[in-house]
Amino acid sequence: MYPNQNASTQYVATVFNNSGSIVATQYGPTIYINGNNNGSSNDGTNYINGLTLQSDRTSVDNGGMVKLTANAYNAGNWSYVGNRIEIRDVRTGSIVRTCYDQSWCVADVSVQGNNGTAQYEARIYDRNGNFVMSQFGPVIYVNGTSTGSTGTSNNGLLSINANTMNPTHGQSVTITANYSGSLPSNGRITIGTANAGSVATVVQTCYSNPCSYTYIAGQTYNNVTFQTFAYDTNGNLIAYVQPGIYVTTNGSSGSVGQIPNTDIYIAPSTNVRAGGTVYLTASFTNLPYASANTVIRLYTEQSSTPVGTCTGSVSCSVPYTISNSGVNTRVYGVASNSSLGNTIETARIPLATF
Numbered sequence: 001m002y003p004n005q006n007a008s009t010q011y012v013a014t015v016f017n018n019s020g021s022i023v024a025t026q027y028g029p030t031i032y033i034n035g036n037n038n039g040s041s042n043d044g045t046n047y048i049n050g051l052t053l054q055s056d057r058t059s060v061d062n063g064g065m066v067k068l069t070a071n072a073y074n075a076g077n078w079s080y081v082g083n084r085i086e087i088r089d090v091r092t093g094s095i096v097r098t099c100y101d102q103s104w105c106v107a108d109v110s111v112q113g114n115n116g117t118a119q120y121e122a123r124i125y126d127r128n129g130n131f132v133m134s135q136f137g138p139v140i141y142v143n144g145t146s147t148g149s150t151g152t153s154n155n156g157l158l159s160i161n162a163n164t165m166n167p168t169h170g171q172s173v174t175i176t177a178n179y180s181g182s183l184p185s186n187g188r189i190t191i192g193t194a195n196a197g198s199v200a201t202v203v204q205t206c207y208s209n210p211c212s213y214t215y216i217a218g219q220t221y222n223n224v225t226f227q228t229f230a231y232d233t234n235g236n237l238i239a240y241v242q243p244g245i246y247v248t249t250n251g252s253s254g255s256v257g258q259i260p261n262t263d264i265y266i267a268p269s270t271n272v273r274a275g276g277t278v279y280l281t282a283s284f285t286n287l288p289y290a291s292a293n294t295v296i297r298l299y300t301e302q303s304s305t306p307v308g309t310c311t312g313s314v315s316c317s318v319p320y321t322i323s324n325s326g327v328n329t330r331v332y333g334v335a336s337n338s339s340l341g342n343t344i345e346t347a348r349i350p351l352a353t354f
Contacts, residue, residue: 008030010027010029010060011027011028012025013025013026019182034304045075046074046075046076046078047074047075048072048073048074048075048132048133049073049075050072050073050074051071051122051134052071052121052122052135053068053069053120053121053136053137053233054068054138055068055120055137056065056099057140058141059143060111060140060141060142060143061142061143062111062143064111065108065109065229065237065240066108066109066111066140067108068087068097068107068109068122068137069104069105069106070085070087070099070104070105070106070122071103071310072085072103072104072124075101075261076149080102080262081101081125082100082101082126082127082128084098084099084100084124084125084317085098085102085104085105086105086122086123086124086125087120087121087122088120088121089109089118090118090120090136091118092285092316093285095315096201098281098317099267100154100267100268101278105122105220109201109202110192110203110227110240111140113313114246116142117137117139117141117142118140118261119136119137119139120137120140121134121136121137122137126165126196157179157238158177158178158179158180158228158229158230158239158240159177159178159194159241160176160178160191160226160228160241161175161176161178162174162175162176162215162226162261164260168321171216172214172215172216173215173216173247174212174214174215175191175210175212175213175214175215175226176210176212177189177191177206177210177211178209178210179209179210179239183209183332184232184233184238185233186207186233187230187232187233187238188195188205188230188232189205189206189207189209189210189228189229189231189303190204190205190206190229190231191203191206191226191227192226192228192229193224193227194226203265210330213226215347216330216347227240227241228241262282262283262285262333262344262345262347263281263282263284264283264332264348265281265349266278266279266280266281266349266351271322272352272353273322273326273353274323274325274353275321275322275323275324276321276322277319277320277321277322278351279317279318279320280298280307280317280319280320280331280333281315281316281317282296282298282315282316282333283314283316283333284315284333284344291312291314293312293337294311294313294314294337295309295310295311295313295335295337296310296311296313296316296333296335297309297316297333297334298316298318298331298333299331299332299333299334300330300351301329301330301331302327302329307320308320316333326352327351327352328351328352328353330350330351331348332348332349334346
């Protein structure tokens with residue numbers, strides 16, 4: 001329900017038995033509506049009026065992959081430029097994918113859990129950054145425990161390795177996934193990062209074999225898990241490596257450090273060109289301090305001043321306009337809190353024009 005009048009409302013849930021008699025009733029809290037839509041661009045003619053989140057399967061083995069697809073719908077001639085869609089893990093609140101300037105968002109995620117359930121939520125924000133609406137996806141049932149082993153897949157066809165297991169700060173690490181069989185036509189291999197008990201974030205998708213990803217090690221001691229999955233022509237999982245391999249940064253000590261529960265990415269990739277505008281997004285989960293007092297700053301390695309700053313949030317997304325002469329740098333995010341002396345830094349990822 002998305003009411004916009006200046007009033008209050010309340011909802012009630014009622015359970016009936018098979019004969020139609022009421023078994024139980026529960027009233028929800030009173031919802032007070034402040035008479036506006038928090039600055040959204042809904043003018044009554046052109047506005048977002050629907051959001052769905054679907055999963056290609058609702059039952060997986062621990063570590064299995066699901067494809068989540070969010071779709072937004074609009075009335076009138078709504079433009080999605082400046083809008084963003086987030087797909088979140090309901091269990092942890094972490095963002096597994098953010099999409100910009102479009103009405104859809106697709107995420108391939110590895111679902112972790114032992115004989116439990118998982119659920120995901122889609123949220124859409126307007127061009128002013130105002131929350132518009134959300135939609136929960138179906139409950140996904142997670143079966144059993146992982147049968148994979150470190151570094152080798154459950155069926156022996158897929159493997160993953162790194163050219164170094166103990167990089168120093170700033171060192172590039174090449175993660176390579178190799179499918180020893182014949183990868184089906186239009187099949188794909190994905191590489192993702194994950195922490196124990198969390199959802200893997202896909203960082204690389206390849207439609208050829210082998211598949212490689214470059215990881216830039218952060219500061220201080222840090223352990224990152226890399227997983228890989230292979231799919232056939234129809235998107236069915238045919239091999240996986242779970243839990244995966246562990247790359248441990250053997251860097252210098254200090255107050256700035258990269259931790260596994262951080263993410264930094266650039267979108268849309270089609271705008272990474274001279275004069276183009278991209279969104280730089282850094283997100284943090286399980287911070288050691290309250291998010292209300294948190295400041296996130298995004299940087300390029302060419303500038304000591306941030307290109308964008310967000311306060312009171314665990315996620316920060318800012319537009320970055322590339323100069324007409326192009327750019328060749330790396331970008332990263334830093335989270336800090338006034339009550340503590342330390343900061344937390346994401347990995348550094350390349351930003352280079354075509």
